[in-house]
Amino acid sequence: MTETPTPTPAPEVVLSPLHDEHVALGATMTPFAGWQMPLRYAGDLAEHQAVRTAAGLFDLSHMGELHVDGPGAGAALDHALVGNLSALAIGRARYTMIVQPDGGILDDLIVYRLGDEAYLVVANASNVAVVRDALAVRLEGFDASLTDRSLETALIAVQGPRAAEIVTGLTDPAHVDAVRDVRYYAGMPATVGGVEALVARTGYTGEDGFELFVPADAAPGLWRDLLAAGTPLGLVPAGLSARDSLRLEAGMPLYGNELDTTTAPHDAGLGRVVKLDKTGPDGEPLPFVGREALAARAHATPSRVLVGLVGSGRRAARHGYEVVASTAADAVTVGRVTSGAPSPTLGTPIAMAYVTPEVSAVGTELAVDVRGRREPVRVVALPFYTRA
Numbered sequence: 001m002t003e004t005p006t007p008t009p010a011p012e013v014v015l016s017p018l019h020d021e022h023v024a025l026g027a028t029m030t031p032f033a034g035w036q037m038p039l040r041y042a043g044d045l046a047e048h049q050a051v052r053t054a055a056g057l058f059d060l061s062h063m064g065e066l067h068v069d070g071p072g073a074g075a076a077l078d079h080a081l082v083g084n085l086s087a088l089a090i091g092r093a094r095y096t097m098i099v100q101p102d103g104g105i106l107d108d109l110i111v112y113r114l115g116d117e118a119y120l121v122v123a124n125a126s127n128v129a130v131v132r133d134a135l136a137v138r139l140e141g142f143d144a145s146l147t148d149r150s151l152e153t154a155l156i157a158v159q160g161p162r163a164a165e166i167v168t169g170l171t172d173p174a175h176v177d178a179v180r181d182v183r184y185y186a187g188m189p190a191t192v193g194g195v196e197a198l199v200a201r202t203g204y205t206g207e208d209g210f211e212l213f214v215p216a217d218a219a220p221g222l223w224r225d226l227l228a229a230g231t232p233l234g235l236v237p238a239g240l241s242a243r244d245s246l247r248l249e250a251g252m253p254l255y256g257n258e259l260d261t262t263t264a265p266h267d268a269g270l271g272r273v274v275k276l277d278k279t280g281p282d283g284e285p286l287p288f289v290g291r292e293a294l295a296a297r298a299h300a301t302p303s304r305v306l307v308g309l310v311g312s313g314r315r316a317a318r319h320g321y322e323v324v325a326s327t328a329a330d331a332v333t334v335g336r337v338t339s340g341a342p343s344p345t346l347g348t349p350i351a352m353a354y355v356t357p358e359v360s361a362v363g364t365e366l367a368v369d370v371r372g373r374r375e376p377v378r379v380v381a382l383p384f385y386t387r388a
Contacts, residue, residue, distance in 0.1 A: 016061040017154045017216040021223050025237055033125035035062040038239040047242035048344045051205055054234025055160030057226055058243060064128030064150040065213065066121040066135060072143035073117050079288050080138035081109070082265065084275040088113040093185040093202055096273055097265055098131055103293035104261035105268075107131050108253065110202055112187050120198070120213075124255045138289060154219030158226060158235070159209030159246075161387075166230040167192060167199070167210045179210075187211075193225040204243065206250030206385050248339050248350065251308060251383030257319055257338045258306060258352060266297045267354070268306050269382075274298070304335065305360035308384055309368065309377040311349035316342045317368040317375065323353050327367045327374040334359045337368060343384060350384050351377070 014035045016022070022029065027038035038059060040047065050056050068077060074086030083096035093112045097105050107127040112120040123131040132148050139146055158167055164180055171179050172191035179190050179199050187200035198213040214222055227237065244254070253259050258268055265274050274294050278286040309317065317323075323335035335355030343350045351368065359366060362381050367374040 014062075014151070016059055017219040018059045018061060018156075018223050021220055022059065022237075027237070027239060030240065032240060033062055035125060037062055038237070040239040040241045041237045044239075044241045044245065045344055047236055047238035048245050050234060050236040051160045051207055051238060051242065051246055052345055053161065055158055055162045055166055055209075055230055055236075056205075056238035056242065057223070057230065057235055058157040058159065058238055059223075060155040060157050060211065061153070061216070061219065062125035063155050064121075064123035064125065064131065064148070065153040065155075066123060066128075066132055067147045067149055068119045068121060068135070068139070068144055069147070070117055070142075070144035073119050074113075076139045076142035076144040077111065077119060077121075078278055078286055079142070080135055081111070082274045082288065082290065082294065083111070084278045085111055085113070085119065088119075090115060091186055091188055092183075093187055093200060095185070095202075097270075098134060099264070099290035099294070100261060101290055101293065103264040103290045103297055105255075105259045105263050105265065106134060106261060108255055108259055108270075110185075112198070112200065114187075114198075127255060152216050154214050154216045156212045156214065156219060156223060156226065157203075157209060158212075158230070159203060159205045159238075160207050160235070162230070162233045162235065163207070163209040166226065166233060166235060167212075169229050170225055171199075182210075193222045195222045197222075204250075204252055205246035206252075206383065207246075207387055244339075245341050245344060248341055248352070249343055249345055249383065249385040251352070251385075253306075253352075254339060264294065264297050266294070267302055267304060271298060302357060304354040305357050306338070306352060306354055306382075307335075307360050308380045308382040309337075309340075309351040309353055309366070310346075310380050310384070311351070311368070311375055311377045313349065313375050314342075315370045315373070315375050316340050316349035317351040317353075317370060317377070321351075322369045323355055323377075324367050324369060324374060325359065326365070327376055329374070331367065331374070334366065340368075345385050349375075349377075352382070355379075 340351030
């Protein structure tokens with residue numbers, strides 16, 4: 001007798017603490033990394049331009065917040081990640097990565113040092129479980145604990161030229177000067193809109209801005225306060241679509257596009273985040289997961305290089321499109337697009353792509369196969385856009 005297999009239940013979709021706010025604002029919602037998140041509100045172009053000229057309000061609550069605490073927290077993270085986190089000053093943040101033993105990237109991360117024995121590891125939504133599970137294994141033997149506070153933490157970002165004006169306008173007077181002066185890749189506790197928050201300044205749009213880590217139950221009220229304070233200054237709520245076009249213009253990598261387990265940091269031009277010179281208390285080189293493979297990569301000629309491409313036509317390259325040596329029908333494939341879209345700021349199609357080293361020099365003329373048509377592109381330096 002053949003048994004009918006029991007269907008596997010569909011995974012539960014997680015709702016942001018701000019879900020009702022997005023619905024009330026008429027957002028188009030979309031599944032993303034197991035979450036239901038806003039794709040857009042009024043429109044992609046309007047949201048993108050608002051961030052470049054005034055400010056955008058983003059819900060980033062799908063990101064993961066993993067706390068590593070204890071006397072051995074710094075040493076544990078030095079072992080688990082490619083960066084030298086024990087050397088991070090309290091109140092500062094660092095962009096880093098967690099890699100496989102072969103050097104392939106499991107995720108790119110931002111790590112904040114909150115205290116002598118307290119760190120916050122922020123992971124991409126799609127990789128929270130992967131990072132959490134890897135850290136749990138790598139922290140074994142260290143005097144450090146790991147706590148996943150992703151679901152109890154909301155993350156709201158205000159990005160754009162008027163971000164500081166908006167955020168400090170809601171900040172407790174005792175904290176205003178410190179928040180206004182917080183450095184890039186740093187964070188501090190402050191009261192914003194009556195809510196105790198970790199106020200950080202990292203950003204993913206190419207503009208100035210702040211990220212506010214707050215308790216999930218306090219997020220809706222703070223969101224409404226930021227919207228009310230910022231709307232007269234040009235702030236608009238912005239969704240995932242605008243966030244993607246903004247980060248592309250800023251030349252920032254996206255996990256799953258520019259970064260994955262087949263990619264080492266050096267492939268993406270991010271070898272600088274790998275600290276091979278980390279040393280232990282005895283002054284000897286500090287072993288960390290992936291060190292041997294990454295040391296070899298650091299001195300090897302890369303098989304591919306991440307570059308920027310600017311098109312001269314109107315048809316934009318998209319993720320997965322082939323890069324070819326010329327517009328000729330028989331031109332050989334020399335790479336593949338990782339991210340691409342029309343640039344609202346520059347008015348031209350832009351893309352990032354991995355190409356072979358011999359065609360990676362700035363100014364090299366190439367082409368992208370856009371649905372069977374060879375569109376001319378030129379290699380340019382990243383980022384495509386830098387704020388004045």
